Amino acid sequence: MRLFEILLVLSCFALLSDLLFIRRGAKTTGLVLGIGSSVILVVQLFVEGYRWQLLLVYMMTALLILIVILRHLGKMGNIRNIKAGKLLKYSSSSIIVILLVISTGLSVYLPVFHLPKLEGPEKVGTQTFHFTDQNRDEVLTEDPSDKRELMVQVWYPTANSSNKKSEALFPKDKEMFKKYIQTYSNSLNLPDFVFDYWKYSKTNSYENVEILPSTSPYPVVLLSHGMGTSRVLHASQAENLASHGYIVVTIDHTYSTFATIFPDGRVTDYTTKTTTVEDRRRIGKIWTKDVEFVIDEIEKLNSGAIESQFKGKIDLNHLGVMGHSFGGATAFNTTYVDPRIKAGVNMDGSLIEVDNRDDLNKPFMFIRSGVFKDWLTDFKKDTNPDNEVTKQLEEELHIIKNVINQGGPAIYIEGTQHFNFTDLQFYSELIKLTGITGDINGKRGSDVVNHYVLDFFNKALKGEGGQLLEGPNDSYPEVKFINPEEL
Structure with missing residues (x-):
């Protein structure tokens, strides 16, 4: 309170x-x-x-x-x-x-929550972009003339010399905020006023402030949300990396979010179908193309082809990608197919595509929730070799094993559930009752994930750190390293 x-x-x-x-x-x-x-x-x-x-x-x-x-x-x-x-x-x-x-x-x-205070040495700025891929038709709408549109938010180090106040987590415009929470409330069959207090929640970021001058460009990390959520649920992760000297680009995968707001006031909601393995692969290809397209746009920002303050500030030779759930699977897939990506992190996501994916020769980290070990035991007991899903999961475990054998860390965090890899764990303690977050304290869960993700990207993109990736650490007893022999 x-x-x-x-x-x-x-x-x-x-x-x-x-x-x-x-x-x-x-x-x-x-x-x-x-x-x-x-x-x-x-x-x-x-x-x-x-x-x-x-x-x-x-x-x-x-x-x-x-x-x-x-x-x-x-x-x-x-x-x-x-x-x-x-x-x-x-x-x-x-x-x-x-x-x-x-x-x-x-x-x-049901508190007025704010994002955790920054741990890095830098303040954080943020700026939002609306990108349209004119070379790609939007296949998730009925209008054949639609092109694929994405809302992208960039987080970056700043001095905040203008002394602006930190931004609200959700849209400040009253009409846009109303449309936003209506999408949430309609999805959950709740009245609109239930989410009205979200307008008070604050980030640690400052909107449209100048990027912090640096003698060298900043490494960049792209971040994809899970199916049916949005980039809003990963704001604290983006802020944390940006406070440690990264440019972070969070993507809303349109029509696969709870709500995405466009500058003209349009609000799209969730219309994606992922019932079958083939559905997942089809949507996975769309999301992979989204990430690749956003990298193209980042290159334009850096070159000056798109006018912005980011010209010459982005280190495209040190580019990583991360994501949660379906976004984590997208992170793995784009790391594999796009040579521009040098490293990636999958946070508790089952893979989309497993065929011909076992020779990934880039730094990659798998982070799984606390139920992974129990799930693995049950999976091995109930394996049906003729089932398509079973074959997919067996291939996924084979890929994780190969990543470990090539030096990539694979861990699970005891006490966590699937949504402990998002900011949803800050929204309310009542969420634990649903089982989508675990027993671990939300702030602690966030800290553990952020520290391991930061350590991984520091090593992979900056050539420093990496101590947490070497094995068990007394400061993080919840973190267990996956033994490849168990897979």
């Missing part, structure tokens, strides 16, 4: 205590509590901002302020002489306490 939210709840309980336990003659105490609570209520609403989780607190606070002030001013008339029975008195008070606890609980478990 935010500061004035906490103060508001405490003041509400203080007002209730005044009514129950402080004698009527103590006017000063009641007036101070009433005026102080009024100030806190106004500040909370107009500075921190209203949110629906605290609705019951707002109502109870306003009611108690009115009663306490009128009571101590002697304006209650004959009402003050009515002596309510103890049962009624304490029953009504108990109901008020229960309502306050419910409202406070909603505020705690």
